[in-house]
Amino acid sequence: MSGLGWGLKSLRRHRLRAVLSVAGIAISAALLLDMVMLSGGIERSFTELLLSRGYQIRLTPKGTLPFDTEATLTGAGRLVEAIRRVPAVAAAGAVLGTSLHARRGDSLVTLFGYGIQPEAQALYTMLSGSDLAPGDSSGVLLSEPASRLLHAAVGDSVTLIGRLDPQVVTERLGRTLKVSGIVRWVYDYRGQPSVGTVLSVMQSLAGQRRDDRASLLTVRAEDDSLAATVAAGLRREFPQLEVNSVADLVRHFKQRLVYFRQLAYILGSMSLVVTVLLIGTLLTINVNERLGEIATLRALGISRRTVIREIMLEGAVLTTVGSIIGIVLGLGTARYLDSILTSFPGLPAAFSFFVPRRDSLATAGIVLLLTGTLAALYPAWLAATSPVAATLRAEAT
Amino acid sequence: MTPLVRQSGRLLVLVTMTLSTRLPAQLPEIAIERRLASELDLAVGDTIRLGPAADSIRFAGVVAAIYEPRSDPAEIAKGEWHLRMHLPDLTRLLGTPDRVDRLSIGLRGGISADSAAARLNRSAYGYRAHSSRVIASESSQTFRVVSRFHRAIAIITIVASAVFLLCIMLLKVEERRLDAAVMRFVGVRRRTIFGALLLEAVLVAALGSLLGTGLAYLAGAATNAYYRRFFDTLLTFSLITPDIIWFSVMLSLVLGAGAGAVAAWRLVHTKPLVLWGRG
Numbered sequence: 001m002s003g004l005g006w007g008l009k010s011l012r013r014h015r016l017r018a019v020l021s022v023a024g025i026a027i028s029a030a031l032l033l034d035m036v037m038l039s040g041g042i043e044r045s046f047t048e049l050l051l052s053r054g055y056q057i058r059l060t061p062k063g064t065l066p067f068d069t070e071a072t073l074t075g076a077g078r079l080v081e082a083i084r085r086v087p088a089v090a091a092a093g094a095v096l097g098t099s100l101h102a103r104r105g106d107s108l109v110t111l112f113g114y115g116i117q118p119e120a121q122a123l124y125t126m127l128s129g130s131d132l133a134p135g136d137s138s139g140v141l142l143s144e145p146a147s148r149l150l151h152a153a154v155g156d157s158v159t160l161i162g163r164l165d166p167q168v169v170t171e172r173l174g175r176t177l178k179v180s181g182i183v184r185w186v187y188d189y190r191g192q193p194s195v196g197t198v199l200s201v202m203q204s205l206a207g208q209r210r211d212d213r214a215s216l217l218t219v220r221a222e223d224d225s226l227a228a229t230v231a232a233g234l235r236r237e238f239p240q241l242e243v244n245s246v247a248d249l250v251r252h253f254k255q256r257l258v259y260f261r262q263l264a265y266i267l268g269s270m271s272l273v274v275t276v277l278l279i280g281t282l283l284t285i286n287v288n289e290r291l292g293e294i295a296t297l298r299a300l301g302i303s304r305r306t307v308i309r310e311i312m313l314e315g316a317v318l319t320t321v322g323s324i325i326g327i328v329l330g331l332g333t334a335r336y337l338d339s340i341l342t343s344f345p346g347l348p349a350a351f352s353f354f355v356p357r358r359d360s361l362a363t364a365g366i367v368l369l370l371t372g373t374l375a376a377l378y379p380a381w382l383a384a385t386s387p388v389a390a391t392l393r394a395e396a397t
Numbered sequence: 398m399t400p401l402v403r404q405s406g407r408l409l410v411l412v413t414m415t416l417s418t419r420l421p422a423q424l425p426e427i428a429i430e431r432r433l434a435s436e437l438d439l440a441v442g443d444t445i446r447l448g449p450a451a452d453s454i455r456f457a458g459v460v461a462a463i464y465e466p467r468s469d470p471a472e473i474a475k476g477e478w479h480l481r482m483h484l485p486d487l488t489r490l491l492g493t494p495d496r497v498d499r500l501s502i503g504l505r506g507g508i509s510a511d512s513a514a515a516r517l518n519r520s521a522y523g524y525r526a527h528s529s530r531v532i533a534s535e536s537s538q539t540f541r542v543v544s545r546f547h548r549a550i551a552i553i554t555i556v557a558s559a560v561f562l563l564c565i566m567l568l569k570v571e572e573r574r575l576d577a578a579v580m581r582f583v584g585v586r587r588r589t590i591f592g593a594l595l596l597e598a599v600l601v602a603a604l605g606s607l608l609g610t611g612l613a614y615l616a617g618a619a620t621n622a623y624y625r626r627f628f629d630t631l632l633t634f635s636l637i638t639p640d641i642i643w644f645s646v647m648l649s650l651v652l653g654a655g656a657g658a659v660a661a662w663r664l665v666h667t668k669p670l671v672l673w674g675r676g
Contacts (some may be wrong), residue, residue, distance in 0.1 A: 016663075017571070020564040027557040034553075062451040073450070240451040256474045258627075267550065274561055285568045333553060340545045345538045 017282060022322045024278045025372070028271040029326020033364040034334050034354065035268035039261050041355035046253050049350055050246045052186050055091070055122035056227035057219035058249065059083075059234065059241045065252055066216045066244075067097055067187070073241065076199070076214035080117070083219055086237070088230050090222045093120030094199055094214035098206040101161040102150055102195070108161065109149055112194045114185065115202025115214070122186075122218040124196065129154035129181030137201050139180035146193035147182055154179050160195065162205030173205055190342075190349040217241075260341075260353070275322075275368060276375040279315050283379035287311060294383050295391035304384040311380035312373050319372025323365055330364070331356055425486040426461035432629055433478035434463045449491050456490045458482065471539065473628040502526075559652050562602070566656035569601060570594050570664060577664050578672035587665040594664065598657020599650065606646040613637055613645075 012018070050056075059079075061071040073079070076094040083092040096115035101108045114123055118132040124141065132139045140158060142150070152158050155178065162173035177197060185194045196202075203209040221230040231245040244252070254261065287294070294307060334354035341353040427447075429439060439445065441460050448454035466472075466479060488494050504513055510528035517526035527535075573594060580590050617635035624634040664672070 014571075017564060017567050020560060020567060024557065024560040024564055027553065027560060031553055031557060071449070255476065259474065263550075267554075270554075271557070274557060278561060278564060281565060281568060285572060288572075333549075337546065337549055340542060340549055344542050345535075 014286070018318070021278050021282045021318055022325065025275055025319060025322025025368075026325035026329055028275045028278070029323045029364065029368050030330035030333055031271040032268050032275075032368060033327055033330030033360065034337060035264040035271070036364045036367075037330075037334055037354040037356060037360045038337075039264035039268070040357075040360060041353050042257050042260060043250055043254060044355050044357070045352045046250055047246060049186065049348060050249060052350070053122040053125075055218040055220045056224060056246050057221065057231050057234065058244050059217040059219065059238065060215070060244070062240055062242050064242060065249065072096070072208065072213040072215055073217075074211040074213055076212050076217065078212070079214075079217060079238070079241075080120075082237075083217065083234065086230065086233060088222050088226045089219055091120040091220040092217060093117040093122065094217050095121075095123060096199060096202050096206065096208060096213060097215045098162075098202065098208070100195065100205060101164065103159050103161070104150055108164075109193070111146055111149075111160070112188075112192060113160070113202050113205065114194060114196040115199040115206075116196050117199050120218070120220075122220070124183040124185050127182045127184055129179070132180055132196070132198055134198070135200075136180070136198055138178055139197070140177035141181050141183045141196040142179055143185050143188055143192065143194040144182060145188075145191045146195050147179075149193045152179050154181060158195075160197075160205055163207055173207065175201065175205060177201070186350060187348045189346050192349075272367070272371050275319070275371050279318055279372050279375035280378055282318070283311060283315055283376050284382065286314070287379040287383045291383070291386050291391050292395035295386060295388045295395070298388045299392060307384045308380040311383050312376045315376025315379075316369065316373045319369055322372075323368045326368075327361060327365070424457055424459040425482060427458040428462040428464050428481040429460055430466045430479050431463055433480065434460070436478070439463070447490060456486075458486070468630050468632045470632055471536065473630050473632065555648070559648075562605075562649060562652045563656040566598050566601070566653055567660045570598065570657055570660035573597075574664065574667075574672045578669045581665075581669035581672070591658075591661045591665045594661035595654065595657050598661070599654050602650050602653025602657075605653070606649045609649065610642055610646065613642075 058066050059073075060066055061069075061073045064071050076096075080092050080094050083089055094115075094117055096113075098113050098115070100111045100113040102111055103109075116123060116132075117134065118136070119134045127144070129141075132141060140160070142152060142158075147153065150158050157176050157178050159174055159176045162175075183196065185192070185196070188194050197205075199214065200209065203213060206213075219230065219234070221227045227245050228247070231243050231248075234241075235243045298304070298307065334356060338352055338354040342349075342351060424444060427445065434440070437445075439460050441463060443460045445458055445460065446454050447456045447458060464481075482490070484497070488496060502513075504510060510530065514526040514528045514531070577590055577594070581587075614637060617637050620635040621633060625631065
């Protein structure tokens with residue numbers, strides 16, 4: 001009989017305990033997989049989000065991160081022109097973010113407004129209609145939630161109001177624009193009503209035109225491999241600005257979500273400990289029950305190495321079966337846990353905490369298999385070193 | 398209701414600082430949070446220069462106080478440093494005279510904050526009134542999400558622990574096969590053996606619960622010590638309440654006793670010779 005067959009037969013002999021052990025390993029495997037996905041998923045998802053339009057660098061007012069404060073930088077046009085002249089820069093654009101109002105019937109609704117340069121934008125993808133042309137001061141782009149909120153479709157007109165004056169109960173800055181297209185804003189949270197116009201229109205609505213203000217500048221290097229060099233060059237050339245590459249932004253973001261990564265490490269380690277204890281305990285008791293059989297096999301000439309291999313194979317079988325069930329279970333629980341965490345207020349809708357990827361599955365699988373096999377070391381050693389004659393004598397009495 | 402009996406504006410602004418040795422008279426006063434003072438090695442009486450941007454650091458102020466900010470779980474991960482100034486000084490610094498982000502209103506006793514907010518909103522243009530309760534509810538959304546996540550993780554952990562406990566109990570009872578066989582051979586009743594095995598399972602579960610509670614307190618203390626140091630805060634991260642202990646102990650006792658009972662029942666209904674390994 002092969003080692004695998006011997007192991008399977010031994011497990012079949014005690015079905016209830018084998019089923020319970022496999023169930024325990026499956027839950028531990030599911031938890032481990034979820035935690036592997038969580039620990040790496042935040043970084044991957046955020047990187048993919050930042051690079052979704054191919055722009056690798058962000059410039060913001062000194063000491064700030066994009067859209068983290070209401071701080072703005074002045075002379076956006078001049079800065080963009082200067083950056084576009086930097087070698088290896090393929091595109092650069094300015095963005096202004098501000099809150100706006102729009103009329104709906106006799107009431108006002110609050111929107112988030114993006115002022116963009118359509119020729120170099122890193123913020124949206126078109127869903128329907130047409131994009132704004134550079135310098136198009138009569139068009140506006142709406143997100144789907146904004147379109148629903150304003151009951152406006154492509155071709156309709158909407159009136160955006162930049163500032164309200166509570167003292168004279170009037171709209172200080174307003175502008176009627178034609179809806180050019182419906183877009184998906186990459187960084188919008190679920191249901192966020194956002195609108196976009198060319199930068200100059202949004203600056204006028206926000207009262208930021210005079211100083212040519214922008215919230216951030218986005219830069220695309222000619223090649224991803226050049227991004228770090230370009231970022232370093234921009235840091236030297238514009239010391240008054242905060243220059244962050246995608247890697248820098250991911251580092252900041254990871255720092256803010258450090259709790260989740262640490263939780264992932266702790267729970268992942270705990271699931272491994274549970275797996276080791278389950279397999280170790282089960283196999284130790286199995287071995288103790290079968291010491292007579294093992295001693296007989298040894299007396300017939302079966303080597304210690306074969307005994308060790310077979311016990312470890314038994315551990316591997318348990319782990320493999322438990323892991324396969326655990327991976328299916330883990331993918332299901334990951335979706336549920338992701339649906340909880342992605343309901344964080346203000347989190348981009350495209351962001352995901354649990355990203356199922358082949359390497360996550362492989363990592364969890366390999367770690368579990370190694371752990372399960374190593375957990376069988378002690379019972380295997382116990383089986384291999386039991387005294388043959390004394391065990392057989394004890395069995396016979 | 399007395400509208401606007403208390404008016405304040407609290408603005409957070411990014412400032413860039415440089416130390417200055419000059420001490421002009423009547424400089425605006427600034428209160429600095431402890432971590433920032435420690436980072437910049439500032440003390441009360443020092444003069445600093447501030448500005449809304451890196452190229453406009455022109456505003457001088459004197460450190461009048463160093464304060465310990467109230468621990469706020471919403472702020473700890475941001476790593477932001479705060480300072481406080483008198484409102485006119487800050488608006489002058491920002492170049493936005495007489496502008497504030499928000500106003501706070503204190504109501505006379507007996508007036509509902511929600512009805513006052515609704516009344517203000519009916520007559521409002523350009524601002525929105527919220528009661529403190531609504532603001533607290535909105536701003537605690539993040540923590541409600543974290544709590545839901547913790548609950549989901551706790552359920553998975555409880556299921557894993559339950560299966561682990563069942564398995565261990567089953568193995569523990571099955572380890573007594575030979576003892577049970579001997580007892581059956583000498584005429585001990587099944588009920589007595591069942592009772593003894595069940596009692597043993599309950600004792601093991603109780604001992605495990607006791608050790609587990611101690612371990613939880615140690616882990617909680619370690620968690621608090623680590624994160625308090627990590628975030629430089631006095632917040633409590635792990636709180637073990639009597640309710641949690643009660644639930645955990647009861648769960649492990651019930652599961653332990655249940656698993657022990659199942660295993661003991663199987664054992665006492667197995668033929669003694671089979672238990673002895675000769676059946």
